[in-house]
Amino acid sequence: MSVAQIAQAAVPAAARRAAKRDWTFVVALAVLGVVVIVALAGPWLAPYDPYELYVGPVNGAPSAEHLFGTDDLGRDILSRVLVGAGASVFAPVVVVLLSTLLGVALALAAAWFGGWVSGGIARLVDVIFAIPGLVIAVLAVTLFGKGLVAPVVALAIAYVPVVARLTRTAASRELGKPYIAALRVQGVSSLAICFRHLVPAMIPIVAAQMAVGFGYAMLDLAAISFLGLGQQPPAPDWGSMISSGQASILAGAPEQSVFPAILVVVTVLAVGIVGARVTVWAEEKER
Numbered sequence: 001m002s003v004a005q006i007a008q009a010a011v012p013a014a015a016r017r018a019a020k021r022d023w024t025f026v027v028a029l030a031v032l033g034v035v036v037i038v039a040l041a042g043p044w045l046a047p048y049d050p051y052e053l054y055v056g057p058v059n060g061a062p063s064a065e066h067l068f069g070t071d072d073l074g075r076d077i078l079s080r081v082l083v084g085a086g087a088s089v090f091a092p093v094v095v096v097l098l099s100t101l102l103g104v105a106l107a108l109a110a111a112w113f114g115g116w117v118s119g120g121i122a123r124l125v126d127v128i129f130a131i132p133g134l135v136i137a138v139l140a141v142t143l144f145g146k147g148l149v150a151p152v153v154a155l156a157i158a159y160v161p162v163v164a165r166l167t168r169t170a171a172s173r174e175l176g177k178p179y180i181a182a183l184r185v186q187g188v189s190s191l192a193i194c195f196r197h198l199v200p201a202m203i204p205i206v207a208a209q210m211a212v213g214f215g216y217a218m219l220d221l222a223a224i225s226f227l228g229l230g231q232q233p234p235a236p237d238w239g240s241m242i243s244s245g246q247a248s249i250l251a252g253a254p255e256q257s258v259f260p261a262i263l264v265v266v267t268v269l270a271v272g273i274v275g276a277r278v279t280v281w282a283e284e285k286e287r
Helices: 003-021 023-045 077-113 115-129 133-144 149-175 178-185 190-226 238-244 246-250 255-286
Strands: none
Touching: 023 077, 023 255, 077 115, 077 149, 077 190, 077 238, 077 255, 115 149, 133 149, 133 190, 149 190, 178 190, 190 238, 190 255, 238 246, 238 255, 246 255
């Protein structure tokens, strides 16, 4: 085994050893795991019915009975946070998955065919990119009504240009490598080249963009719910809870807004840290 091969084989091992010492990544991964569990099992973990009024005092402070306190209608905040985690976490996941699938498909088509296909896709991407995602989401709500479906679809479309631009650059660079030309000469089909070689080569970039996109999607959807255009009451949602707790802040009871806001920030940070670390290790492994 040559020195170069030994060095290449040592990179993944070094990455694994670094992961054991990277407490930031470990903590972020643990936080993300807890958030996912809460999002899946929130309704069963909730100690009270999140819709039941006056289970405690109005704007009650945190106590042994109500760990996060109660809101302006006497509802248990912890129960509402747990139940609202599902919509607050999985709606951004849907946005990221849809935008990634559409963006990667457009990028592969533009890089592979080139010519007028690439030009048409580039113009389409430029038009969508010129309009802020939040504006597109608000317009979608105006046309199709309040709720999560219209904003999710609108944001997925709005995020496509970012994914398409990044992955198109990576796909064009990969298509220019000699082994792609060799595969074409050997008669390997276009679909086989795309899914066996191009797509795996773009995984690090796509993973990083998905992590960043999740953060933006969560913040945008929380902003839409904060404006009263997303999840509608009495259904709990972290964004709508932040909005409905504004009046309570002035009354000296910020818990209704503070706890959901903290969860949004912590979740976005955890996803960003995990995504960054996984991307670095994937790039090192490819080397």
